[in-house]
Amino acid sequence: MAERLKDIRIRTRSVASTKKITRTMELVATSKMKRAQDRVNAASPYQAKLHELLGEVVARAGDVAHPLIAKRDKVSKVAILLVTANRGLCGGYNANAIRTAKRIYKEQQDLGREVSIDVVGKKGMTTLRFQGYKLNRTHLGITDRPALKDAQAIIEPLRDDFLKGQIDELYVVWTHWKSLASQAPKVLRLLPIEAPANESGKARSGDIILDPSPEELLGTLLPMYLTQSMYTFLVEANASEQVARRTAMKSATDNASEMITGLTRKLNRARQAQITQEIAEVVGGAAALE
Amino acid sequence: MELHVDIISPEKPLYSGQARSVVAPAHDGEVGILPQHAPMVAKLGTGVVRIRRAGESGGETVDRFAVRQGFVQTAANKVIIIAEEAISAADVNSAAVSAELTTLRQQVESHQLKGDEQDKARARLAWLNAQKSLAGA
16 A cells, blocks of 8 residues: 555656646747747738739739749649758647648649658658658758748759759648647648739839849849748748647646646545554454453 | 838848938949839849938938848838848947958958859858948948
């Protein structure tokens, strides 16, 4: 009986220390989440403006023929870029993104296309490698504060592959940040770039001075747009990761609290049983002496 | 009549406010923008944006920002400058900029770098120079 009491005490103590850890991780994720959310919000004016500008320039360029927006007639090689986290303990965050990427991989393969995968984040890399996928490039050095430079380092090789004709399309899989309450894996075809719709289909001109020509403007605008999109994916993915970790750690903490309550109850019951038994033994002993 | 000016960089909006005039470094020379400017979109070079606005205690103040790779757009008395890199005069780390400038300049002048690297170094030099000119004044 004494053994059992000791076991329960040890168990309670270990659950309590686990709870301390998960609670700390929850708090850390909460504060990181706030900062990550600020970054998402701070990036959005630039993105919106760039998109608007792209629309205006495309509308005035008439038959735009920039290689980054030109659709290929025959698509035979496709690249997937998967954005995951470097660390786990964040619920289904990584698993969901990876599953989505695998679905796209299969879809594209079923279309008879050759598919290559680039991965951001250690979790995506190890999982996919373990499952036997061949990875083209991996980027592991992205921190919790993604910088524009990180985005450039990821997108530039892919852009060059695209321009050289080594890939015909690029799909990005990342965890889209819709709002604080809602994040989900999303797929976007990043290359060729989907130019904002040009309603009239004809070149508008005269009402705006474009300097230099629309073609040259596109030459600068499109790579900037790519980098910016990539940056947005990184900050959104990071913010989503922090939310996922916070939720996971919160439920872990709650579970631990519940377990501690259960264990404490069990402990008290066992202790009481022990005391009762000891009294019974004493009474029994006394009775035997009479 | 005044202009409304925004400077937006990818990581955050840098400046938003009223101004009397703006001078931006376009790709082929500086472009000055006063109220009632015709609608325009121009590519930026590497250089310094100067925003002239009414000072808090009368007179005029000039805010300066170094920018690299971007566009200036103006329409209806609004000027929007979006740049892949932008930094305000107060944020320039002049010691670090000067140090990098000296080593890089030596490398470029001694022709240590080949083709592509040389171009990159020159672009970087221009960007450092723009920042330095902010810190200097």
